[in-house]
Amino acid sequence: MTLPKKSFAMVQTDCRKLEPMDLPIPEINDDSGLVRIEACGICGSDYEQYEGVLRTPMPAVPGHEPLGVVAAIGDRAAERWGVDVGDRIAVETMLSCRHCRPCLAGSYHLCDSRRIYSYIPLSDDPGLWGSYAQYMYLDPNCIVHKMDPSLPAATAVMFNPLGAGFRWAVEIPKTKPGDTVVILGPGQRGLASVLACREAGAANIIVTGLEADARKLEIAKQFGAHATIDVQNENARNRIRELTGGRGADVVVDVSSYAVEPVAEALDYVRMGGSIVLAGVKGFKDIPGFVSDKIVMKEISIHGAIGVTSSGYANAIRVLEAKKYPVETMHTHDFDLREAERAILTLARKIPGEESIHSCLIPEH
Numbered sequence: 440m441t442l443p444k445k446s447f448a449m450v451q452t453d454c455r456k457l458e459p460m461d462l463p464i465p466e467i468n469d470d471s472g473l474v475r476i477e478a479c480g481i482c483g484s485d486y487e488q489y490e491g492v493l494r495t496p497m498p499a500v501p502g503h504e505p506l507g508v509v510a511a512i513g514d515r516a517a518e519r520w521g522v523d524v525g526d527r528i529a530v531e532t533m534l535s536c537r538h539c540r541p542c543l544a545g546s547y548h549l550c551d552s553r554r555i556y557s558y559i560p561l562s563d564d565p566g567l568w569g570s571y572a573q574y575m576y577l578d579p580n581c582i583v584h585k586m587d588p589s590l591p592a593a594t595a596v597m598f599n600p601l602g603a604g605f606r607w608a609v610e611i612p613k614t615k616p617g618d619t620v621v622i623l624g625p626g627q628r629g630l631a632s633v634l635a636c637r638e639a640g641a642a643n644i645i646v647t648g649l650e651a652d653a654r655k656l657e658i659a660k661q662f663g664a665h666a667t668i669d670v671q672n673e674n675a676r677n678r679i680r681e682l683t684g685g686r687g688a689d690v691v692v693d694v695s696s697y698a699v700e701p702v703a704e705a706l707d708y709v710r711m712g713g714s715i716v717l718a719g720v721k722g723f724k725d726i727p728g729f730v731s732d733k734i735v736m737k738e739i740s741i742h743g744a745i746g747v748t749s750s751g752y753a754n755a756i757r758v759l760e761a762k763k764y765p766v767e768t769m770h771t772h773d774f775d776l777r778e779a780e781r782a783i784l785t786l787a788r789k790i791p792g793e794e795s796i797h798s799c800l801i802p803e804h
Contacts, residue, residue, distance in 0.1 A: 476575055477508060481783060502570030603718070622664075631755075638754070697724075
């Protein structure tokens with residue numbers, strides 16, 4: 440297949456400013472490749488990048504949830520990744536050096552020189568990093584996962600949020616059969632956490648949300664949540680105590696974005712000796728009412744969670760390819776690539792009358 444010389448992309452040039460550009464498609468060598476983007480998922484960190492909260496370099500091509508088809512690949516890269524031209528792949532967009540102490544210890548996502556595709560500026564060759572584009576460069580150090588081409592793109596691209604569910608709600612807190620898990624926030628990663636906990640054999644899955652989250656809470660039940668709580672109209676602490684026989688949850692996972700109250704409240708929801716995973720970013724805000732003595736007296740373990748690693752992605756892809764769950768019910772929007780700004784604002788509830796759970800950008804080719 441003859442590749443075009445340019446790739447259309449939406450480039451972030453300033454806070455709250457995305458501009459359409461045609462970027463050169465780079466030459467690849469034996470160790471790199473190029474993917475033709477089928478879909479790019481949208482999540483809360485896209486909004487944080489757009490708003491400038493993350494203070495990422497600009498100009499840059501956003502987009503860190505790429506699904507696509509290999510358009511070109513070097514011989515060594517094809518052998519190393521086990522893929523070839525025409526294969527559908529999910530791409531991990533966290534780049535690590537592979538030789539620092541965290542990498543050698545197996546924590547490549549905590550690499551001392553970690554880079555994330557969507558935060559790499561255009562000035563770093565070859566420039567075509569993020570997946571708000573028709574094509575994306577495959578760095579020699581990136582990790583790719585082969586995927587079933589028969590899955591609809593809008594479903595297959597859920598490998599990213601579902602991978603987060605497995606890592607944040609199961610792997611990090613070591614959720615096991617019979618556990619009670621409370622998930623704070625019913626967005627796409629909260630719903631993905633429900634599926635992951637169900638796969639892990641959790642016996643009691645409880646999801647909290649706002650009154651405006653009624654549809655998401657209903658989907659949580661469809662996905663296997665045993666109970667949902669509208670925190671604006673119910674006393675969540677009392678309800679969780681009731682649902683757990685007064686014991687509290689083995690695991691509490693906070694995947695709510697920006698809201699700081701759930702962090703302090705999680706200390707009341709978790710049992711003695713239980714675990715809390717904090718995965719929802721809060722814009723670097725302080726946490727009012729956070730009483731550290733509760734951590735001491737209950738001997739609570741608190742874990743931070745950043746990104747997804749290969750085991751989480753592998754489990755997500757396994758579940759998606761098995762078609763075990765109606766994951767498509769949480770997909771609400773397909774946006775043309777040129778509508779990237781609208782996609783971000785819709786997810787952030789900034790478009791009146793629009794409610795997004797999972798959405799993605801679909802480039803024209």
